[in-house]
Amino acid sequence: MDRITRIYRKLVFLTWFLTLDLIMFGAFVRLTDSGLGCPDWPGCYGSTSPLGSLPEIDQAVRTMPYGPVSLSKAWIEMVHRYVGATLGCLIIAILYMAWRYRRHLGRSPALATATLAAVCLQGAFGAWTVTHRLMPAVVTAHLAIGLILLGLLTALAAREKPHRALAAAARRFRPWVGVGLLLLSLQILLGGWVSTNYAALACMDFPMCQGAWVPPMDFRDGFSLIRALGELPSGQAISQAALTAIHWTHRNFAFVVFLYLVPLAWRLRAEAGVRGPATLLLCLLLAQLLTGLTTIFFQWPLAVAVLHTGGAAAITLVMVLILVRLGTAGGPPVTSAR
Known part of the structure; x- marks a missing residue:
């Protein structure tokens, strides 16, 4: 080189x-x-x-x-x-x-x-x-x-x-990974919305929220975009029901993302060129689930909350890595020399 x-x-x-x-x-x-x-x-x-x-x-x-x-x-x-x-x-x-x-x-x-x-x-x-x-x-x-x-x-x-060559047939996974990346992006945005509205402690129990599967929630105010921190567009303080709607949505959509990405990552492990990243993706998903639960049970400890954000970033970069590698399927392996 x-x-x-x-x-x-x-x-x-x-x-x-x-x-x-x-x-x-x-x-x-x-x-x-x-x-x-x-x-x-x-x-x-x-x-x-x-x-x-x-x-x-x-x-x-x-x-x-x-x-x-x-x-x-x-x-x-x-x-x-x-x-x-x-x-x-x-x-x-x-x-x-x-x-x-x-x-x-x-x-x-x-x-x-x-x-x-x-x-x-x-x-x-x-x-x-x-x-x-x-x-x-x-x-x-x-x-x-x-x-x-x-x-x-x-x-x-x-x-x-550098990475090993992928068979041309591996390209068929690209749309599935793309959809997974979109779902992950939406979940991260929901997580960001939880954090920026300080709604992480709106539900202190699990798997239920405030003792109910569907607690009282206000989605309209919770997801109103043009407003100041802690306020509604009217200037009134944001309600607990609105904060609960934010938290509940992020928590439950996490299961959708998890149920989509885990089988996909498991299937990708059969492709030699992405086996390592796919295995890492499975580990990161598990770690992300654990840090998410820890923030609830231990009332949002700072170190774990930072790790939860870092986990979301790590999952994103692994998904992008897999997507890029699948784009080279059918071509020669990428080597360190030129």
Whole structure:
């Protein structure tokens, strides 16, 4: 492998890994209520770090001791922004190499270009998350675009990772995997909606919810999109019935996704070129089920809640990896040499 190809691949894998980490750290920001730790953007009270904003942060804490601003929350939020900026710079470097050495690498730069567009959009929604005061629709969209970005980078990395050849007949699984990815995406959006509305503890028992299979719920208010955090479009506080509808929908749709993906992953294990990812998918689905149940039984512990978000991201990247590999079915194996 020549030097340019080696550098490009290392850059792609580093950026892919950092994106996965950033998604999990974004969950940590949200779950620690640090999204408004610095209530302006891109700086913190106009400074590049909380060190330059100590008087403003101290005043905010004195004014509202249990409010969204504190020194620790400011650092959590700003570290998230620093890592996001680093990610953007790495993707620009990938785009440069993808265009500059496109003939040498033997790859179209279209996917790298789409990745840059996604990270720019992600940055915009990151800013709107702050300026719209954690509006649930904006925060959920921020998560969704982050997962799209992870999917694009996974596709970039999958093209570079060696794997065994797949028979042409394996292509028949692509539509099934595509449907599975759509179901998974919907479930992740529902999970994001639970998190951004702080509805994770709306049902404290399992398998029933509030002692009933179908508890009192308000789907219209629960899934109204254009509203502020904790409020309805009318300005009234969101009801417990609305929060229950959000939680109940996410919980029960999880079984639909599980019942679809588990048999699919088991069947994919028969294909040598995707046996490893399919086995990993089964393990991740089981782990995701366990972390989801743990958040209920142990009242949403922070570490487990972050792992639950990370599990959703990991399942997404494995699904994308399988989809990309199935796209090479009938062709030669992908090798590390060029």
